[in-house]
Amino acid sequence: GDSVTQMEGPVTLSEEAFLTINCTYTATGYPSLFWYVQYPGEGLQLLLKATKADDKGSNKGFEATYRKETTSFHLEKGSVQVSDSAVYFCGYSGSARQLTFGSGTQLTVLP
């Protein structure tokens, strides 16, 4: 069935380090892909999205490229900050128009 597989956490980095969080999906058709971020005690915030193959979503220094050939949507940031500490969720929306999420990746950035 349709699913999202995320890199398992937790991930701990030093400030200004490079971040990659891997995400692959299994879905039929041409889903839209998303990254959401969840800060402690809060709901999910949309971080970025891509709606078709080879699209690059970007926001706040984060980027992800929709790779249909590898069914991937890896999240990257060149230089993380302490304020980026949160849980990151990869998700997709297919023809059913509902979001399917991965299990989340906890990121901690140390000063």
Next chain:
Amino acid sequence: DAGVTQSPTHLIKTRGQQVTLRCSPKSGHDTVSWYQQALGQGPQFIFQYYEEEERQRGNFPDRFSGHQFPNYSSELNVNALLLGDSALYLCASSFQGSRETQYFGPGTRLLVL
């Protein structure tokens, strides 16, 4: 511009009881989706409402029901609560013309004892 709001923020119930959670969508949005997020997990889709009707449903029992009002706000009802229903319940809203981009509220944390 008010975002998605949910009430209450926290709730404690006992097994067998019933609970109602409420959600007001972001201004201009007409579609509401509900998700259950267990501790340490990703959100799981419960159902989606548009034009006051349930349009999509995830793999949840019919103890979970909902409603959408003419002003687009929505309720989630859970009957015969089980311990396993303890979770963060998230409401997300979107606009029919762009249903894929969903904006989430802060959630209601339900604890069933």
